[in-house]
Amino acid sequence: MSGWKRLSAAVFFILSAAAWAQTDAGGSGDDPYDTGQFDEAVEKSVKEDEAAKVEVLFGGTFLLQDYISSYGTFTDWTSELKLLGKPFLKVTDPRLGSVFLSYSIASTLYQASNNPPPTLVPTDPFVPVFALSEFFVSFDFGKAVFLRAGNQINSWGPSFFWTPVDFVNRERANALSALDVRAGVPSLKVHVPFSRANLFLFVDFRDTVSAADGVGAFFRTVNTALRFDLTLGGIEFGLTGYLDAASGRLVNKYGLDASGNFLGFDLYTEQAVSLRYEHEENPQAFFESYQACAGFSRTLDELKEWTLQAEFFYNSAGTDERAATLPPGAFVPFYTGRYYLFASLYRANADDVLSRVEAQVIVNFSDLSFLARLSAVFSFARTLPVTVSVSYADGDNGDEFAYAGPHQFTATVSANFVF
Template identity: 25%
Template structure:
């Protein structure tokens, strides 16, 4: 039985430190309190490199009378259509190494039985810019966790839709595992239309914790990761900027089919999307839509602006209600009788008609608390009409697909996106008095539908220029049974194991052993992250 509720156990909000070439490696998100100390723009150009890179030093040609010597010493022969000069250093190679060590402790469970993980990620990139109008870029990822069993073979993608049990990185089907994160070519047509072809990073929306309009990725981003671990999207992107107005128009050809068969992708399975970004006075507005065979059309609106001393933002996703599975169950349903009600057919699923609007938005305020030091306070709210309203609803959404054979929308399986009402609060100080190389952040996320919450403290030390050390600790509290304080009664574990044994003889003991740790709700998580720019 696939236990998708493991996605509810994840690390808390972490700060990202800016290092050379990191924007190219992972993509820069919207300016966030979590990204304290780094000023990052929201547009895709800042996420993945400027559409028109600055030209480097002009390559010097070597004079000579011999034709072959002249050609060999001066680089590639230019055609009459070439308009840009070569650069002197067209190829850059680099990377980022991340090493985690973290423990996860549960209420009522002996300290020495706490879980420990130590995932490692190495991202290496090759960045080729033969001139200011051409760019080729590739990122390969190696992931390994010495605390997990070593597997054989390579994995082509994350095995689950959420984070691993206690790690900051997704579980994979192989250990170690190798991925292709990005591989794209960029060029322009008459310096008017800028094309990017291949696997590339992209994100829609302006929020900092919840991203309901991030349609082009196969699943929402886990906000508790210090960087976006999702792999790039296979597509063709055309970008038409109107510099005089500050407007940008994008068209996307989506190459990732929704339901790929053994025969491969058919033309009818290819999708498309469009997005426009407009500057109107102090406000920036984004409009977008996605159309693809295998999923219903969806539309996005986002806005960000300054309102007095506050930076405010909001985004809304307009989705077909049939995208989401809703469950009906008896009012007297409890964790103890969940399996019995499922067997008896008392838990039923439905897909509603109409439109569901998911909305996230918030505000941030920056202030100086000394002459040289500043801090940022931010608050964000996420309303999800398709989410559950009480802890038993979360348990039903976790186990009911095993009885009803329903396929949940990815957003219904992603941490933090499953409750109906959610709020986040953060205060961050990038650089403290007398130690500008230290960043401190205090974050709090509350799932109002439970209610349950976590509070997390992050301290980032920048050492030796390219190395950062991030120490963090999280405390979980609130009502048990929901996302952040998930647990299972002993009877529920026994019922699930017995049911598995009935359908798959010999599997009951393994299921019982696998679920036993969930007797205890989480209480503390702590760890250290080392990040080195290579």
């Protein structure tokens, strides 16, 4: 073989080998179809992963949020900068169970206003507020009975904004909030799963010790909740009961919820009745209330980027009176009126930078006040996602969404840090 031929053959061999390696091994240099090599690689990775038996997870969500709000005739304004956080730690040993701990932290960095509204509570910027969110242990008996004991947040019912059957943690503090700041309830939860149903027993210890009465008798102060959910024909039904053994608060609640998919619509409803009976020490306490919500969500395009959702809420315990005229402590945002509507249209993954854009409206039909909000989430490479929103709330002075004053414009900028 001549020198040229040998050189050409060598070059051809090298190029062929390089091309084969690039095409069939993704650049790894291995034969992807070698099943022995494949199994060996998987087995080695799984063994290494399983060697670290105890898994420790530390994570959380932090939010730096600044807003400026103007109301009245643009003469009054308020601004606030807050750093909110919810870090958590979870330690799991797959053989035993897990321990979970999370705190909510709120630090107000500044507050400013030329005419502070009643809703603005002055906060010391040197004293962040730490509150236990959840602290519990969870374990199981042969994967048949699951227990969780400690301070825990419970979530029952399929609805998005108003949650009438969520008796244990009552309801979401604010579904528009980026952080769930509810405090966990000291309790024991027992979960027994069946093939197409679940049974939950919830023992609520929150009333066992009170500031007024001190330590109470166990069976007179412990509250219990029972929930049974069942799937039939693709529809989930839930029945919930909450019994207050102490009778002091005279609360017994019963709920029914259902959710399913019909003609591309995700539909759900929750119905809850709260019975109060005549108590020997407080005969005037006889009262009952009824709450109901119904809603839907539906995607509008083939890529499932646009979603429309709406929810209606009826609250018989609500009032037509102005929120500002209610006694102190009686004003609970989103639960003060009798009739509400929430509607939202959002687009997820709008483009590489604009990761979400949303229009929302909430109307209190009892006092005819409303809140409309436009928000956009910007996700830039190698930095925190930033949410910008503008909202307009209006109603008669003192109505729910005009509590601080009518014609309220608010601009909010927040940065999320999730890890």
